Amino acid sequence: MQKAISILFACILFIQGVSSNDLEKKRQKPLSRFFNIETGVSHFTHRDYFTSSLMYDGFGASLAANVQRRFSNKIFDGGHQIDIGITSAKVSNVILFNYRYYNKTLFKVSKYKSGNIYTGVQFDFFSNNRYHNAFTNNGYTYEWGANMSISARYEYAFNWLKKEFQWSYQPSIPILNYIYRPSYASSWIEVIEENETYGFLDILGGGKWMTLNKWLAFSNQTSIQMSINNNAIRVSYGWGLYNNNSTKESILAYHCLLFGLMVNI
Amino acid sequence: MAKYSIILSLLLLYSCERMFFADDLSDDPVSSFDVLWQSIDEHYSLFDYKNVDWDSIYQVYRPQVDYNIKDDSLFRVMSNMLYVLKDGHVNLITPFDVSRNWDWYLNRPQNFNLSVLERNYWGDSYRISGPFINLLLDSVGYIRYSDFSSNINKDQLISLLKAYQPYKGLIIDVRDNGGGYISNAELLASMFINESKVVGYTKTKNGPQKDDFSPLIPVTLNPVDSFYFTKPVAVLSNRSSYSSTNMFISFMSSNDQATIIGDTSGGGGGVPISTQLPNGWMVRYSSTITLDANERNIENGVPPDILVTQTLQDVAIGVDPILERAYQKLK
Numbered sequence: 001m002q003k004a005i006s007i008l009f010a011c012i013l014f015i016q017g018v019s020s021n022d023l024e025k026k027r028q029k030p031l032s033r034f035f036n037i038e039t040g041v042s043h044f045t046h047r048d049y050f051t052s053s054l055m056y057d058g059f060g061a062s063l064a065a066n067v068q069r070r071f072s073n074k075i076f077d078g079g080h081q082i083d084i085g086i087t088s089a090k091v092s093n094v095i096l097f098n099y100r101y102y103n104k105t106l107f108k109v110s111k112y113k114s115g116n117i118y119t120g121v122q123f124d125f126f127s128n129n130r131y132h133n134a135f136t137n138n139g140y141t142y143e144w145g146a147n148m149s150i151s152a153r154y155e156y157a158f159n160w161l162k163k164e165f166q167w168s169y170q171p172s173i174p175i176l177n178y179i180y181r182p183s184y185a186s187s188w189i190e191v192i193e194e195n196e197t198y199g200f201l202d203i204l205g206g207g208k209w210m211t212l213n214k215w216l217a218f219s220n221q222t223s224i225q226m227s228i229n230n231n232a233i234r235v236s237y238g239w240g241l242y243n244n245n246s247t248k249e250s251i252l253a254y255h256c257l258l259f260g261l262m263v264n265i
Numbered sequence: 266m267a268k269y270s271i272i273l274s275l276l277l278l279y280s281c282e283r284m285f286f287a288d289d290l291s292d293d294p295v296s297s298f299d300v301l302w303q304s305i306d307e308h309y310s311l312f313d314y315k316n317v318d319w320d321s322i323y324q325v326y327r328p329q330v331d332y333n334i335k336d337d338s339l340f341r342v343m344s345n346m347l348y349v350l351k352d353g354h355v356n357l358i359t360p361f362d363v364s365r366n367w368d369w370y371l372n373r374p375q376n377f378n379l380s381v382l383e384r385n386y387w388g389d390s391y392r393i394s395g396p397f398i399n400l401l402l403d404s405v406g407y408i409r410y411s412d413f414s415s416n417i418n419k420d421q422l423i424s425l426l427k428a429y430q431p432y433k434g435l436i437i438d439v440r441d442n443g444g445g446y447i448s449n450a451e452l453l454a455s456m457f458i459n460e461s462k463v464v465g466y467t468k469t470k471n472g473p474q475k476d477d478f479s480p481l482i483p484v485t486l487n488p489v490d491s492f493y494f495t496k497p498v499a500v501l502s503n504r505s506s507y508s509s510t511n512m513f514i515s516f517m518s519s520n521d522q523a524t525i526i527g528d529t530s531g532g533g534g535g536v537p538i539s540t541q542l543p544n545g546w547m548v549r550y551s552s553t554i555t556l557d558a559n560e561r562n563i564e565n566g567v568p569p570d571i572l573v574t575q576t577l578q579d580v581a582i583g584v585d586p587i588l589e590r591a592y593q594k595l596k
Contacts, residue, residue: 045286047286050540051539051540051541052540052541053289053290053300053541053542053543054289054541054543054545055286055289089541089545090544090545091360091545092541092545092547134539134547135538135539135541135547136537136538136539136549137536137537137538137539137552138538138539138552139539249287251286253286
């Protein structure tokens, strides 16, 4: 049953990401379509009680790409982000690698003189990976998962120095989460993987549906963009937090400052 | 207005974060001791096998630690506590020392002398093929593999073993091999089978209670494509054949083609994992149980088929009776 629900959830994520936008595209031509590529610096804080009670802290780099399509009353936004960093605590270091795919659909719910408010739904797939090279056999710890979140966006357009700017703020809070964290952190799967008995379905079966008190995954982004002809440049600040408190608490917070180019396609 | 909104939201976002992080554990000696004891309590896999009452161990050692204890004294108390486990995979790792219990081989004859081998058996005719010393001893091949951390690959092994296939047999010397990667042990053992074979079982601690273990998972070796070594094999073992070397010997002991010669291997069947203490020190400990094909625990080693000991007199006159017994068996 768990596997069936997991596969269903994965299918919804995929279909939502690929098909629904295409169907919408056939019906209605977007007002604008931007390809956005961003890069910048990130700061990470994390702790995984299975391997250490210490808080690790450090910096890294992020690379993100997304496509945003705007219609008169809705926005489709989907993209990828990769973070790589090195964190440390006392004398030891951790190499960190995170990947996130998201796809959101937002509907305009109100328009005020001071800006527009959108709300909708966001699907995420994420993979948080850490490698602690001083550890034996359990140096690699990770969480993979998918979230369905309520998402919102507030945006405000203004002119400054004869240029057009837009400021936006987007929070999202997950309501349905599926997370795979290897049983008892990573030690079990690492040993079992030596015997190559672990398949994709086993991994899904080893995951858990999490409620809000066991799993938090906030993500927020605020950005300001300046139009240049039909394109734009953008500066974004993102903040996110993953907290998995199922067996042994694992928590990761990140802040990233990204500089991007938005190309009208 | 927009500028102020941006600044305000950044401040709010950043300040929210700490709400979700529990306070750091204190890195004082008492907290570090307690985390060490608790980590072992929850994750160590061999209490039953070693018949250790870990709760009573706490009562003995916890009173020896206070908030003012110096690092070297704290290290000594922690080391003494871990020593009770009599496990070569249990170590406390600090910047100034590493605790260990190496009684498993120090209490027994060495049964290996590299100088005797180099001077009286290898001569200058041996080859160095990757991590393998190898040569022909008249009609029998000899391979020495001293470290399972040295990676090997299938093509390299096929090439090596094909060279000795025409002869009467092969000696694989893994004495004084302290272990390394299990995958290397599995690959090497796979060169001597022509069909898939269950050579052991493993189960892993997967929860904090003493009896929280994964199901027993079979360790299955699969034959390597297109080649397997068909001649008799002798595996030389001593008490310093530890960890994944111990597993390799266990795998080979389930193969009728192989004879284990020498001393009981060193053991170390529990795959070690690590935890970091609040003061930054690290502890390593066994988290699994490994059984042989007959479901016997190999934590304390695999007994040989033919027990042979190298005495100090043998070393003095430059003789390796374990190697010579293997040669007699195969020639």
